[in-house]
Amino acid sequence: xxxxxxGICSSFENQVKxxxxxxxxxxxxxxxxxxxxxxxxxxxxxxxxxxxxxxxxPKNLDGLSSVYEEMxxxxxxx
Numbered sequence: 637x638x639x640x641x642x643g644i645c646s647s648f649e650n651q652v653k654x655x656x657x658x659x660x661x662x663x664x665x666x667x668x669x670x671x672x673x674x675x676x677x678x679x680x681x682x683x684x685x686x687x688x689x690x691x692x693x694p695k696n697l698d699g700l701s702s703v704y705e706e707m708x709x710x711x712x713x714x
Contacts, residue, residue, distance in 0.1 A: 642669025
């Protein structure tokens with residue numbers, strides 16, 4: 637596992653939120669970051685996890701960029 641920092645721009649709160657996650661690659665790090673972005677709301681987290689496990693969820697980084705275009709994100713390995 638590698639350590640990544642995922643930054644997600646929250647348009648609702650007008651700020652960037654950073655999440656430190658462990659993942660195999662950038663794609664998985666972004667997925668974990670969006671789950672963490674849901675905060676303490678377990679229902680929202682479960683909805684995000686269900687969406688990520690659906691057949692319609694993007695299978696690559698470019699697809700994630702198009703799906704989450706309303707919430708820009710970035711990821712770096714640390």
